[in-house]
Amino acid sequence: MSTTTAQRATSATGAVNAGYRTLWRWHFYAGLFVMPFLVVLAVTGTLYCFQPQIEPLLYPHRLIVEPQATTPRLTEDALLAKARAAMPADARAVTAPIASAPDRSTEFIFRLAGGEKQSVYLNPYSGEVLGTLSVERRFMQVDRMLHRKLLLGKPGELLMELAACWTLVMIGTGVALWWPREKTTARAALVPRFSLQGRALWKNLHAVMGIWLALGALIFVLSGLPWTGSWGKQFKAVATAANLGAPPGSWGGLPLRSALPGVRADKHAGTADTNAGMQPDHAAHQANMDSMPGMVMDDLPLPLTPWAVGNTPVPQSADAHAAQALPLGRIVALVASLGVQSGYDIVLPASATGVYTVSYFPADPKNERTLYIDQYSGTVLKDIRYGDYGAVSKAVSYGTSLHMGRYFGVANQILCAAISLGLAGMAVTGCVMWWKRRPQRSLGAPSRERAAPPMRGWKTGLVLLGIVFPLMGATLLAVWLADRTIFGRATRQAA
Template identity: 80%
Template sequence: MSTLTNSSAGYRTLWRWHFYAGLFVMPFLVVLAITGTLYCFQPQIEPLLYPRLLEVAPQAAPRLPDDALLAKARAAMPADARAVTASIERAPDRSSEFVFRLADGEKQSVYVNPYSGEVLGTLSVEHRFMQIDRMLHRKLLLGKPGELLMELAACWTLVMIGTGVALWWPREKTTLRVALLPRFALKGRPLWKNLHAVMGIWLALGALAFVLSGLPWTGSWGQQFKALASAANLGAPPGSWGGLPLRSVLPGATPSQPGAGDPTQHQGHETKDNSMPGMVMDDLPLPLTPWAVGKSPVPQSAASSAEPQPLPLSQVVAQLASLGLVDGYDIVLPASSTGVYTVSYFPADPKAERTLYIDQYSGKVLKDIRYGDYGAVSKAVSYGTSLHMGRYFGVANQIVCAAISLGLAGMAFTGCVMWWKRRPKQQPRSLGAPSRERAAPPMRGWKTGLVLLGVVFPLMGATLLAVWIADRAIVGRATQRTA
């Protein structure tokens, strides 16, 4: 067997599609690779960036109660700032973090020494390094348009992987072993082409896993996929798409009174975060939320003249410890008289994921959503997410993800070098795309595959059609036939 040659039937057609896919994907792939690698090592990087805020000296003295720490954080913020989230960490060398929403809508994290109660400082949630890195990774800091561009890049990566593997596939007399090892004896463009092909085949499976595990989190296709999985009882737990009356019951209120827990009552002054009608878990001020519960409805506020006393944060934390949650979770604080404590536990092991809603007055657990409540699709996505983020098997997972990500960036570099070396120097404005074959085979399998991709990913299907039309109407047969 030998690798598919330039004269093989269908070679140039596949090469042409591989070229167009790479032309679009490569710039985004570099961004994804760099930002993804950085985010993978967030646990190691953030303490280096903010040591005075995140780290404290371990002490033998007992930690202050969470209520006292929250009071210290609140005293350091403006009077009109509202506490929205408490991050519960019990590592002896970590500070306590509380997130506040300011009057202008910005969120600020306040860090407190859990032993002395000293306020260590504040940090903007939106402008901290890892949040910027995450938004670059997801949407290029461009909002919805950037999110759609990244989704398109992920979809086109599937085309690039498929055509790349087909171009590499060994045929005739070349052994598989030779095809899997780089040939450094080559010179010039053949060397770059060989490096590109060998590196690509080694990275293909990892790149495919990255794309498939990342797509469920996209803003367009991912949301539709989640809705479809839930409709087929394969996604979110029962009740996550509406009809779940998760509200704290005001002491002494009757079901007919506002704020008594009636899910049909939406009157009164609505506040942000966890009390506006129609809001879901994805809308809460949480750093991470399990994919399966992203669309779970959150409590809704209702006007009331009652002045009940909610449970203190420390009591809720103690109750959660009795339920098996000790640290590493976030609590969204009630924002209204009918709000609840919303608890999100998103650990490295998907089987341990939990989302709880606790009545702020009685401490009653209104809902405890666990991994076992997920549908089959949500379970698979949970594992894919943990692997994608480099969390599932510790540092080794991080290293594997970084190797794949940086390898893909290397693919972008070698692809650019190959294009630069074969570009038509007499036509500097030409893209240098491989010419179409005069007698290309039907390639029905590939065409069917592209159509199916376009159906499964409609946004990609529209761009596939646009590229096909532009290739024939604009580029035509003017491209040079170069090897």
């Protein structure tokens, strides 16, 4: 081959691979940060996805009972009385999960004097107390907090949010690196080549596995971000302001009062109108004052709460110290008459002015429902349904159901597990690839291109990503500065 021909070939190869090392460099940095968190998210997410199957295996003597075909179940009120008798005198019943499966125990959640929540389980046929479990320390709750916050509180929650955002960079750059730059067959691009050896085999496995998982990983990230503590909270606020989130009154600003027995109904008739004339911030503050002080739906001991009502202040019944609250059984019968039979939670009134709060979060988001019921009259003060959600809240509800493996049963669980464990496999193959090519006493980041193309599209995308996710934008800037000032001096041409 002549010198001119070789130069042309080199030039052509350079043109084909223009920008490759820049993308690889950003993919490397994203993977370096994301991989440890990805493994944690994959393992904890897979476990939580199979919660319905795992928990009965962990706590069979508390959760499972022998079905009794001839013995009727005790009433909810009789079971609640037995649960109260089994708990310390200063413990307060806060939640009653309602389930009708004949082989499952009845559960009530109590808040102890020190603030800890504890579940007590009873045989629904005999009323025998089967045992208790700490809500905060039960296996699946610990797994859930690892998934959301690494058991580190707010700092851990922010770290997990950052990991999710950087996963978007990893997915985008990974697809771009995989994208065929020369003529190739679909089989070569989508099927692993096990005939390869060494690092080439690991690279091929990593690329092919990644492209198969890319769409699922993207859905996982986008469906999980609305639940994050920083960006998710702001996203809810923006969706609500644009009338795309929760319906009016679900986020405060609409205090709800019920007519008291023996008190004229018009006594409280001006409450809503008075608050309607307030400035928005003051109206929301007044709504919170009329609710349990400082408590929102996310604070309640509900294992599953619809995203659209996650920040809804819990309304109260009007003040009535002498009135008699309706028993729990009446509320269960009322909810059944409204079309919700089982698989929901009832938050019990916390004070003389509290209300019964019903949260129904089934596998099919179209049936989601949140009810506020006056504890004295049984009047439904608020009935929030899927049809009341805005477009964003509807999309988030479906995303959440898919994310948790609930929407289409066991097949959904298996699909989520396959994606999660596949992402963990991506982290492992990426780590092996880095280990095989790492230089001694160096980070081993891919070197910069001497004449990198402008890549305006990618730069614009990163800027937009940083604007949409401000926390990530700050870390993007930090990584760019570190890359220019620290790591840039030590990079070398990769093999």
